[in-house]
Amino acid sequence: MLEEELITKLRSQDEGALTALITQYGDYVLQVIWHQLPSSYERSYTSDIANRCYYQIWSKIGSFDETRGNLKTWLGAIVKHQAIDYQRGLSATFSQLDLTGVVIATPPPDEPLELGQLLNVLSEKERAIFQLYFDKDLTPEEIAHRLHMRRGAVYKQLSRARKKLKQEADKNDF
Known part of the structure; x- marks a missing residue:
């Protein structure tokens, strides 16, 4: 599907256009997410972040302006900011965890791990x-x-x- 046709169908909320968007730009979206999230723990949330990105694209396609850039660049900016926001949310979650009652298992002293x-x-x-x-x-x-x-x-x-x-x-x- 051509970019102009894809944009038109997305603006008319055609669900087939969303499928076409994922097919055409899905790998790009994943690359941008993984570029923003360096650790494997953060990357375990890739599908959740991608879903949020597609929702943002779906709901904000009306604000896309072809005169200011192409669709791929606009998508990249949305995905980048969604990944950063999610990463901040994960950081905030961990800073608020109460770990006072958590016990970490260690090997018994008579059996050292070599x-x-x-x-x-x-x-x-x-x-x-x-x-x-x-x-x-x-x-x-x-x-x-x-x-x-x-x-x-x-x-x-x-x-x-x-x-x-x-x-x-x-x-x-x-």
């Missing part, structure tokens, strides 16, 4: 990728860019690292 020993089975490259992915919460794309690798190589290294760690954990009854 994580360092467990990670020693990994090669230096596997360990670096594993730590960037799980400790720093980077995406495989970000890791590939940082380490000058292909994204597929990062996935393979993570898979190998998981396999080695599982074998080591099974062998040592971790």
